[in-house]
Amino acid sequence: MKATYLLVAFLALASFASAFDPRPLQDFCVAVPDDSSSKDADPGNADNKLGSKATPVTVNQMPGLNTLGISLARVDFGPKGLIPPHTHPRATEILTVIEGTLLVGFVTSNNQNNTNRLFTKVLNKGDVFVFPLGLIHFQVNIGNGNALAIAALNSQNPGVITIANAVFGSTPPISPEILAKAFQVDYKVINYLRKQFSYDNN
Known part of the structure; x- marks a missing residue:
């Protein structure tokens, strides 16, 4: 009986999933010669609808x-x-x-x-x-x-998951019935919002 509990506990721990990066298997990874190990951080162009x-x-x-x-x-x-x-x-x-x-x-x-x-x-x-x-x-x-x-x-x-883009700009789109009920608004509002959220500033 005790062995069964231990087996169940082990299986529960073994099935644990983590979203974090795994621990590195080496100290560092040298970039291939064609790639740069440094990048210029030029100003980004903020001249867009989000600014x-x-x-x-x-x-x-x-x-x-x-x-x-x-x-x-x-x-x-x-x-x-x-x-x-x-x-x-x-x-x-x-x-x-x-x-x-x-x-x-x-x-x-x-x-x-x-x-x-x-x-x-x-x-x-x-x-x-x-x-x-x-x-x-x-x-x-x-x-x-x-x-x-x-x-x-x-x-x-x-x-990165931009909330408005993910909800209103997914491909294929989330059903308007689902969104209208989730946000408690008319379908016309959902259709309007879908037209607005196709832009990504990343």
């Missing part, structure tokens, strides 16, 4: 990051520019403001009262803020000039 541009530096852009479990993003904001609500399914993000003033925030997952709490903060040059893994978060430039921030993430490929 922002996120320029990622993941293992896809810099192979030398392979096995290191880190990545970066340069985030350029025009006046009033916005990085819309999004998540990183595989990483916690730490944001440092280089220039300008940002309003940032994240929303907690459901707690026992079935509520989602919003945490926000105004950040100025030199300020730092942490967005926990997988939580919906955003950044908006509340200054009149341009702003710049650097995001560091603890995954070589953190992923």
Whole structure:
């Protein structure tokens, strides 16, 4: 009987899945000679309807990051520019403001009262803020000039899911009946929103 309990406990642990990067099997991975182990971080063009541009530096852009479990993003904001609500399914993000003033925030997952709490903060040059893994978060430039921030993430490929694009711009699209019921709105609203969310500023 005791052996059966131990076997069940072992199988339960063995089936545990993790979304984090695996522990590296080596200290580092040298990039192939044709690839650069460094990248220029030129200003991103924030002249778009969101007024922002996120320029990622993941293992896809810099192979030398392979096995290191880190990545970066340069985030350029025009006046009033916005990085819309999004998540990183595989990483916690730490944001440092280089220039300008940002309003940032994240929303907690459901707690026992079935509520989602919003945490926000105004950040100025030199300020730092942490967005926990997988939580919906955003950044908006509340200054009149341009702003710049650097995001560091603890995954070589953190992923990004922009909420509005994922819900209203998926291919194939989510059924309008599902979205209308989920958001408690008319189908016309869903059709209107679908036309708006085909843009990605990453």
